[in-house]
Amino acid sequence: MSDWWGAYVGIPYGRGPGELECWGLVARVLAEQCGLDLPAYGETSAAYLGALAAWRAGEGSSETMAAARARMEAEIDAGRAAECWRVVEAPRAFDVAVMCRPSRGALARPGHCGVMIDGARVLHTLPATGAAVAPIGHPAVPRLIEYRRHVSL
Numbered sequence: 001m002s003d004w005w006g007a008y009v010g011i012p013y014g015r016g017p018g019e020l021e022c023w024g025l026v027a028r029v030l031a032e033q034c035g036l037d038l039p040a041y042g043e044t045s046a047a048y049l050g051a052l053a054a055w056r057a058g059e060g061s062s063e064t065m066a067a068a069r070a071r072m073e074a075e076i077d078a079g080r081a082a083e084c085w086r087v088v089e090a091p092r093a094f095d096v097a098v099m100c101r102p103s104r105g106a107l108a109r110p111g112h113c114g115v116m117i118d119g120a121r122v123l124h125t126l127p128a129t130g131a132a133v134a135p136i137g138h139p140a141v142p143r144l145i146e147y148r149r150h151v152s153l
Helices: 022-034 042-056 062-081
Strands: 085-088 096-100 112-116 121-126 130-135 143-150
Touching: 022 112, 022 121, 096 121
Parallel strands: none
Antiparallel strands: 085 143, 096 112, 096 143, 112 121, 121 130
C-alpha cells in the first residue's frame, strides 16, 4: 500500500470523463482506498465556475460571480465544520490538506484540497499539471490552511 497514490498521478484536471478537480480527486481516493463515501460539491462549484467563465467573457456581472463564490464558500465552510472531520497538526496518509489559492485579500479562504501521501507530501490536481505529487511548501502547492482527518480514519 506504500504506493497507492501512483494510480492517481496523471489523471487530468477537469469535470469531463476521466478528469477530476481537487475535491473529486480527494473523494475518489478516500472512497477507493479507505471506503469513505464523501458528498460531492459539484453543483455549487460548477455554478461558480460558470459564473466565473461568463464574467471573464464579459457576459456576467461581478455580483453574479460574487454570489456564486459565496455559495461555494458556504458549502466549503459547512464541510469543514461537519462533525466527521477534525483538525490535526501532524498529517498522515489520507488526511486532507485544505489549501487556498494566492490572493490579495487579508483572509485565507479555502479553495483547494489534496490528499496527504505521508506527513510531507500531498497528492493534488491543478489545471496545469493534472494529478501530481508535491511536497508541502513547494511552489506548485497552494498555501496550506490546515489538515483535516475523517473521524473514521
